[in-house]
Amino acid sequence: xxxxxxxxxxxxxxxxxxxxxxxxxxxxxxxxIERDTLGGSCLNRACVPKKALxxxxxxLAETQxxxxxxxxxxxxxxxxxxxxxxxxxxxxxxxxxxxxxxSLSVDLRMGTAxxxxxxxxHLSGPREHATISARSIILATGSAPxxxxxxxxxxxxxxxxxxxxESLSRAADTVLCIGGGAxxxxxxxxxxxxGSHVTIIESGPRLLDxxxxxxxxxxxxxxxxxxxxxTVRKGVTVQETKAYQDGVWVQFSDGSEGQFxxxxxxxxxxxxxxxxxxxxxxxxxxxxxxxxxDEYCATNVPGLYAIGDMCGGVMTAAGxxxxxxxxxxNAAGGEKRQRRPHQVPLVIDSAVSVAAVGLSEDMAEAAxxxxxxxxxxxxxxxxxxAYNDAGGFIEIVHDEETGQMLGGCVVGAGxxxxxxxxxAACLSRRGLWTFTDLNYGHPSxxxxxxxxxxxxxxxxSQSVDTLFxxxxxxxxx
Amino acid sequence: xxxxxxxxxxxxxxxxxxxxxxxxxxxxxxxxIERDTLGGSCLNRACVPKKALxxxxxxLAETQxxxxxxxxxxxxxxxxxxxxxxxxxxxxxxxxxxxxxxSLSVDLRMGTAxxxxxxxxHLSGPREHATISARSIILATGSAPxxxxxxxxxxxxxxxxxxxxESLSRAADTVLCIGGGAxxxxxxxxxxxxGSHVTIIESGPRLLDxxxxxxxxxxxxxxxxxxxxxTVRKGVTVQETKAYQDGVWVQFSDGSEGQFxxxxxxxxxxxxxxxxxxxxxxxxxxxxxxxxxDEYCATNVPGLYAIGDMCGGVMTAAGxxxxxxxxxxNAAGGEKRQRRPHQVPLVIDSAVSVAAVGLSEDMAEAAxxxxxxxxxxxxxxxxxxAYNDAGGFIEIVHDEETGQMLGGCVVGAGxxxxxxxxxAACLSRRGLWTFTDLNYGHPSxxxxxxxxxxxxxxxxSQSVDTLFxxxxxxxxx
Numbered sequence: 001x002x003x004x005x006x007x008x009x010x011x012x013x014x015x016x017x018x019x020x021x022x023x024x025x026x027x028x029x030x031x032x033i034e035r036d037t038l039g040g041s042c043l044n045r046a047c048v049p050k051k052a053l054x055x056x057x058x059x060l061a062e063t064q065x066x067x068x069x070x071x072x073x074x075x076x077x078x079x080x081x082x083x084x085x086x087x088x089x090x091x092x093x094x095x096x097x098x099x100x101x102x103s104l105s106v107d108l109r110m111g112t113a114x115x116x117x118x119x120x121x122h123l124s125g126p127r128e129h130a131t132i133s134a135r136s137i138i139l140a141t142g143s144a145p146x147x148x149x150x151x152x153x154x155x156x157x158x159x160x161x162x163x164x165x166e167s168l169s170r171a172a173d174t175v176l177c178i179g180g181g182a183x184x185x186x187x188x189x190x191x192x193x194x195g196s197h198v199t200i201i202e203s204g205p206r207l208l209d210x211x212x213x214x215x216x217x218x219x220x221x222x223x224x225x226x227x228x229x230x231t232v233r234k235g236v237t238v239q240e241t242k243a244y245q246d247g248v249w250v251q252f253s254d255g256s257e258g259q260f261x262x263x264x265x266x267x268x269x270x271x272x273x274x275x276x277x278x279x280x281x282x283x284x285x286x287x288x289x290x291x292x293x294d295e296y297c298a299t300n301v302p303g304l305y306a307i308g309d310m311c312g313g314v315m316t317a318a319g320x321x322x323x324x325x326x327x328x329x330n331a332a333g334g335e336k337r338q339r340r341p342h343q344v345p346l347v348i349d350s351a352v353s354v355a356a357v358g359l360s361e362d363m364a365e366a367a368x369x370x371x372x373x374x375x376x377x378x379x380x381x382x383x384x385x386a387y388n389d390a391g392g393f394i395e396i397v398h399d400e401e402t403g404q405m406l407g408g409c410v411v412g413a414g415x416x417x418x419x420x421x422x423x424a425a426c427l428s429r430r431g432l433w434t435f436t437d438l439n440y441g442h443p444s445x446x447x448x449x450x451x452x453x454x455x456x457x458x459x460x461s462q463s464v465d466t467l468f469x470x471x472x473x474x475x476x477x
Numbered sequence: 478x479x480x481x482x483x484x485x486x487x488x489x490x491x492x493x494x495x496x497x498x499x500x501x502x503x504x505x506x507x508x509x510i511e512r513d514t515l516g517g518s519c520l521n522r523a524c525v526p527k528k529a530l531x532x533x534x535x536x537l538a539e540t541q542x543x544x545x546x547x548x549x550x551x552x553x554x555x556x557x558x559x560x561x562x563x564x565x566x567x568x569x570x571x572x573x574x575x576x577x578x579x580s581l582s583v584d585l586r587m588g589t590a591x592x593x594x595x596x597x598x599h600l601s602g603p604r605e606h607a608t609i610s611a612r613s614i615i616l617a618t619g620s621a622p623x624x625x626x627x628x629x630x631x632x633x634x635x636x637x638x639x640x641x642x643e644s645l646s647r648a649a650d651t652v653l654c655i656g657g658g659a660x661x662x663x664x665x666x667x668x669x670x671x672g673s674h675v676t677i678i679e680s681g682p683r684l685l686d687x688x689x690x691x692x693x694x695x696x697x698x699x700x701x702x703x704x705x706x707x708t709v710r711k712g713v714t715v716q717e718t719k720a721y722q723d724g725v726w727v728q729f730s731d732g733s734e735g736q737f738x739x740x741x742x743x744x745x746x747x748x749x750x751x752x753x754x755x756x757x758x759x760x761x762x763x764x765x766x767x768x769x770x771d772e773y774c775a776t777n778v779p780g781l782y783a784i785g786d787m788c789g790g791v792m793t794a795a796g797x798x799x800x801x802x803x804x805x806x807n808a809a810g811g812e813k814r815q816r817r818p819h820q821v822p823l824v825i826d827s828a829v830s831v832a833a834v835g836l837s838e839d840m841a842e843a844a845x846x847x848x849x850x851x852x853x854x855x856x857x858x859x860x861x862x863a864y865n866d867a868g869g870f871i872e873i874v875h876d877e878e879t880g881q882m883l884g885g886c887v888v889g890a891g892x893x894x895x896x897x898x899x900x901a902a903c904l905s906r907r908g909l910w911t912f913t914d915l916n917y918g919h920p921s922x923x924x925x926x927x928x929x930x931x932x933x934x935x936x937x938s939q940s941v942d943t944l945f946x947x948x949x950x951x952x953x954x
Contacts, residue, residue: 014919025931042919051920052863056547059540063552070533070559073552075540082547089862318919340916347918355918383893385566386529416860417894420915420923424901427914437904438897439817441824441832442491442519442795443528446897454502 008134013040015308015320016140022328042317054349057193136331143269143309179266180207224351297327355419358407382443485611490517492785492797493617499805519794531826534670613808620746620786656743657684701828774804832896835884859920
């Protein structure tokens, strides 16, 4: 095995993996170091298992919406089989990773990394101990669930983001989710659809407290969770817990108490970088312990980059992958690229799908824009009505003056894909007019975007310039 | 009621309706004339009912794909309830049309239109006879199912596009679909999932013989239909039929014969414009009887426009709506706009969703481009694997020289929405690079577009210019 590389990446999660293949594609000699299972949180314990289980949960809701209206019989969730399917899925994806890395000549090195100098990593692995030097090093070691003092995790009765998916293989009739963020509400949806009685408690005044998600979106999501039978309590925290053989007793801040078969602690995540030796190198951290990076994903130590959860921010896999592409290219010595974290969609798969990109109205205002918000109900789409799932809405945030697209939020079926249209409009010089330039299939959800502008613009506007050669597109086929 | 208008639109189907509201939004006084049920074929007999039923058919397939893998129990289709749901859906949408027209001050005039002069329509309705004059007239009278001589439609045992949806309310164990076009394969999928034994015969060498759909896409779709139990026979036509009390006997061109409970004649559509008095005005028709129009949707008679199915072309509701926007704006005297029919997605909801936009490889070659095709399997998407539905692929057609996007085809789950991303890229100055500029949620189907370029480009490329103000997007939120 080599000891000298152009780029060494520490951590084979979504971000590190993306950084390694990006750099390799640019011709760099790349080492990718992982101390644990390949794929990181996203693949093993979060996004991927969640997507599979949320899909099943969603199918139960979608078919339920048509019960007696064309579908009969009864579908039930089989958690044991679902977990077996998930295990097989994840195992298959993990097996695929080394193959793809090998095809790009990325050296996968198993072991724990410790930075002994700015360009030098000591690797202690099960099969090797080595010193690896690299012109650039990209740190991508992710994050770990934040602990909650009154609620010590035992991974059996009291679980966290690391053990939640695993815990699903053991039935729980009653579950308490502490924290109404992405994990809490996604977990609550899955658990509820798979048969548990679920309570979410959230210390703040609303669920899904992310700046890019509007209050209205959060409120709609909450109502959908409640409609499914999830209990949502806001402004409440946990003061004390006692784990018994058969469950957990919980004392809440409002004086009430409860008994649950299982408790999920979902109160955010903390950076995971303690063992890397960064302090000794003088790497700068913020007050919360996140590594401080600039717009190029560079730390204050030359040649040392950091990406993804360990740097804070939105802390999503998609965000880490964005960083990975930026850092991978910058580390490989390509054109210097800046990160654009606002261009990364945030997607929540819960009782309703919520996805947002760019700036919310509040964020846009804070940034000095005069934002306008076009809001259209999903009911504007014939498709949504045909699916008997016309709840939800799309918010399109734009600059009133220029028509520049600033962002938007989709609350409704298929939000995880529809958000890409908003993202494309944010990148387009046509801004808001992207949605009138486009032709939509009929009936489709995309038409909602078009309908948003129907109510707003007196005059439709065609692309001034298109890339189509005249004559080709001017006639029917 | 007025007798003088800026714009009179004949036909309240998807195209005419769109033309009327477009012109009205631009300030024109508009009359919209309809002789039958509001909404046309699309709403009453085609797209809308089909979307509802295909969704149910699709849910049966999606849940079946996860049977034993997390979902148990058995869902069955209840055709009677589905038809009742469809009836209610359609009735609700029809009720909504006059409300929306009224809000834009469009006068809805019920009756049969006959053009007595280039700017004058004689209207004979159940409640009024009137002569309406208009500066511009937009014809949008649509099309009717093409007849097939050996197979006379009785709308009971032998049905066509007009009576197919209606016929679903009567059970049929065995069904023959004559014609492997959009209607035939969409109907076959619905019928099969709702319990019938279905045979498709197609006179040509492949299903879905549209230039924008590649042979590979058509072949994939055929295999999916066959996997569901549909019998597909190509290069076969019907020579003779005999309708009996309990079914239809059919003699095929290859010498074989068969007996079916029902036969669907789905061999294309013919323009519907006989009673309008167009010949007397000197309106030009092509050899197939379609009205000839130019790139502005104008006929050869000044002030007279024609749109949608009656003009031929792709003959979809989305296409008619595109025309409606163009003709509505041109007729109202706005900026002159050209139609771009290739920019309209074609969507097929069958055993697999197929959607295409722009040019196929063959079309691009014929148009003088040097096309490249990036083809990526749905399996490249972790989401597709998590849904256990990783069949299908996306083809991205572009100009090898310039990276200009020319079109593409999506074959797989969610194609009806994903195609909009291809459409957006076709309109973008960034062309193919649109897909690397974009950040995708993870896991998502949109990522497949990104993956398409992974395998192709050594160097990732960032938007040279974006509309984002620097400083706003350069930092995490």
